[in-house]
Amino acid sequence: MLLLGLSLISAGCMQSGSGVTVLTPETTTVSQAQYTSNETLVAFVESAIAYVKENGKEAALAEFNDPNGSFVRGELYIYAYDFNGTTLAHPVNPEKVGVNRLNETEGGVGIFLRQMNDAVRNGDGFGRIAYINPTRDRMLESKLAYGVQVDDDWWLGSGIYTGPLDLPAAALADYPEMIGIWRADSGAVYFLNDTIEKMSAGENTWVVTAQDDRVISGFKTFSLPDGTVENQTFVGIFNPDRETISFIDRPGGWATGSLADQDTLFIAWTNPGDDTATMAGALTLHRDNTV
Numbered sequence: 001m002l003l004l005g006l007s008l009i010s011a012g013c014m015q016s017g018s019g020v021t022v023l024t025p026e027t028t029t030v031s032q033a034q035y036t037s038n039e040t041l042v043a044f045v046e047s048a049i050a051y052v053k054e055n056g057k058e059a060a061l062a063e064f065n066d067p068n069g070s071f072v073r074g075e076l077y078i079y080a081y082d083f084n085g086t087t088l089a090h091p092v093n094p095e096k097v098g099v100n101r102l103n104e105t106e107g108g109v110g111i112f113l114r115q116m117n118d119a120v121r122n123g124d125g126f127g128r129i130a131y132i133n134p135t136r137d138r139m140l141e142s143k144l145a146y147g148v149q150v151d152d153d154w155w156l157g158s159g160i161y162t163g164p165l166d167l168p169a170a171a172l173a174d175y176p177e178m179i180g181i182w183r184a185d186s187g188a189v190y191f192l193n194d195t196i197e198k199m200s201a202g203e204n205t206w207v208v209t210a211q212d213d214r215v216i217s218g219f220k221t222f223s224l225p226d227g228t229v230e231n232q233t234f235v236g237i238f239n240p241d242r243e244t245i246s247f248i249d250r251p252g253g254w255a256t257g258s259l260a261d262q263d264t265l266f267i268a269w270t271n272p273g274d275d276t277a278t279m280a281g282a283l284t285l286h287r288d289n290t291v
Contacts, residue, residue: 021170036075036160041146044071045158048078049148052156064089064156065097076132080156083087083114088154103229105205105221111231112145120155128207129250130218135160140180142209175238178216180287182206187267187283201283206234214238220249263287 037221048071052060052239064078071078072091080089087093089140090157103112108129116127123221127145141164147157187201202223216236235251236257245257247269255269270278 013119013238023276026067033180038144038146038160041144041158041160044073044149045078045156045240048156048158048248049150052058052150057150057154061089065091065094067091075161076158077151078156078158080154081113081116082154083117085103087115089156094218105203105229105231107154108219108221108231110221110229111219115158116145116147117156120149130207131159131161136161136164140209163225164202170255175211175214175242176259177211178208178212178236180208180289182265182285183288184283186284187281189281192278192280204283204285206285208236257285264291 005239013232015026016274021222023071048060048064051063051071055063060078063073064081064091066072068159069091072207077091078089078092079087080086084100087098090096101109102113103153108131112127112129119125119127124266125146125148127147129143129145130140131143133139133141133143141161143159143161145157145159147155149155179205182205184201184204187204189199189201203221206220207218208216214237216238219233221229221231232249232251234247236245236247238245243259245259245265247257247267249255253269255267258266260267263286265287266282267285268280270280
């Protein structure tokens with residue numbers, strides 16, 4: 001459902017130590033008294049595959065979508081998608097069934113689905129994302145996903161939360177804590193050539209998934225003027241003043257962030273663009289404290 005990450009998800013759902021979405025199996029290191037094991041996750045998904053083979057697609061999807069069915073067990077539940085990104089089963093978010101989520105930006109869902117498509121097709125099946133855990137006060141946590149291809153048209157999977165993304169207080173003592181979801185309520189893009197053209201920045205969501213002292217990382221999603229959605233990873237480094245942050249993103253663009261307060265971040269960025277124009281922009285991000 002994360003988190004781009006990938007960016008994983010209510011879709012069921014991923015993130016490396018650098019904050020970049022990865023698709024490799026790994027071992028859960030958190031207390032097994034609190035969190036489900038990787039082995040349990042894999043066995044659960046394999047049992048769902050067996051159920052499809054025994055009962056057929058239609059009956060299996062009906063069972064997977066039943067919130068009181070046999071495939072909802074605590075934090076474990078089965079979700080299913082076709083390879084175009086349309087939700088076929090989701091007992092926790094039934095409103096998403098029938099919805100194509102391939103370009104969904106919130107929580108990195110679109111990134112997750114694209115990468116899980118590849119992961120299940122090549123047989124790896126694993127992914128990791130930052131996603132909201134509805135069973136633990138909607139805390140932003142790391143989630144390990146496992147999926148299996150059913151046939152050429154669709155796949156199913158599940159996910160387990162492996163712990164909160166919050167770092168110990170000592171690690172954040174010198175620098176503001178930034179982990180969380182940040183959304184823009186305003187912003188502008190400027191195209192500079194012989195003239196200056198101003199446009200709305202559109203939708204922007206930045207998700208900080210990891211922090212190591214002065215270094216933060218995560219992913220951002222935003223809309224381009226033509227309506228397409230971009231997903232980019234980023235790294236930010238606090239300056240010695242502990243109020244400004246220097247960012248670089250995956251394509252190599254630079255930005256500067258200034259904290260107005262603990263929940264407000266002003267961003268100014270530049271991009272060389274192409275032969276026709278240089279781009280610059282500004283937006284104000286607010287921490288989403290509702291998740």
